[in-house]
Every structure is written in structure tokens, then in C-alpha cells.
Amino acid sequence: GAGVSQSPRYKVAKRGQDVALRCDPISGHVSLFWYQQALGQGPEFLTYFQNEAQLDKSGLPSDRFFAERPEGSVSTLKIQRTQQEDSAVYLCASSPPTLDHSGRPQHFGDGTRLSIL
């Protein structure tokens, strides 16, 4: 079946513009995660949804970052008034429901590479 799909693959924006990044998780996956991966670094956690509920947003770097998943499937990560330091690859991942959360691998999309000029 289809994997996690992210769009657009590449996004260039001018500093100060708002951007919206989309994630289509694997069908049936209740958990959805957003990560930020700076150049040459490992991904860093941004936020986590279980169905439509945003259970953890502790990784969002500022109040300019906002994520939603209104119907418990597709999610959008929005960044307002973009800054150059927002330039990164934004990865989305999803995972299926399990009784035990331990060892539950996440399935990643190919990411959106965001460049702020």
C-alpha cells in the first residue's frame, strides 16, 4: 500500500511569508508525528497527534509553528512569518495502533525541504 506522502517536496519562500506543509499518513495509522531536520543533523521532534488530538507539541520551536489534524488523517504544519532559521527538511511519520507503545516503529515520508530566502 501507499506510504506516508508529503507535499510539496520542495518549498521556497521569502522571509516573512507563511507556509503550509501537508502530510498524508498511511491509512489506518492513528499516530502522526512531525520532525524538523536541519542540514547535517538528525530529526528533532516537533509534535504528535493521536487521531485528531494533539497530545504533545513540546517540540514546536515558537508560536509561529502550528499543526493540525482536524479529521484524524491528513495533517498540516503551518509556519507563520517564516525566518531563515526555519530552513530545514520537515519530516512526517505515522504509526499504527498497538497495545504496547514500546518498540512501535514509525513510517516516514520523504519530507518537505523548506528554504527561506
Add this chain to the structure above:
Amino acid sequence: AQSVTQLDSHVSVSEGTPVLLRCNYSSSYSPSLFWYVQHPNKGLQLLLKYTSAATLVKGINGFEAEFKKSETSFHLTKPSAHMSDAAEYFCVLQTGANNLFFGTGTRLTVIP
């Protein structure tokens, strides 16, 4: 505190020779540990996972890793490198339901 340390930022091997990518972890809890691979401009693909069952874990593409609690290590190995193995490899620690801690990655170069 939870953390993952990948000891080498870059490893270079010749095709057909063994691969060793080193990872140490720190966790207050019984850890779940993963190795993911990332090819250029692609997302992360799961290679293998450890979840307190067998300490020697076999993954895809001939990779395996051994969990050593006494050494707090989870090194990734492969007996014989292929050109297609050239990529970035991440050691990942999971604590709780949703927290993944990524190492900084090891770039593997395979020399023909």
C-alpha cells in the same frame, strides 16, 4: 536523561568488507532502540528494532545489531558492504509512547 551518541560522523569502507556503525545510549528506562537509514532526499527507512526480546536483532538488507546493556551500546553491523548501502544511518532511542531521540547520524561511504 535520554540520549543517543553515534560515535562516528563518517565511516568509509570498501565494497565487500564489514561495516560497523557505533551507537551508545543513555536511558533511565528500558529502552526501545532502532536503526534507520536515510538515502539522499528520502525519508527514513527502518532497518531493525530492539524491544527487550533477543539481544541480537536481525534487520533488512543483511544488517544486524546487538544490544549490550552492560556497555549501553547498540552497534550496527553488516558482514559485507554493498554500494547500495551508502547512506546516512541514524540510531534512535524511544522512550514512552511518542518520544524518539535521534543520534546525529553516521554517513557511510562505500568505496568500489
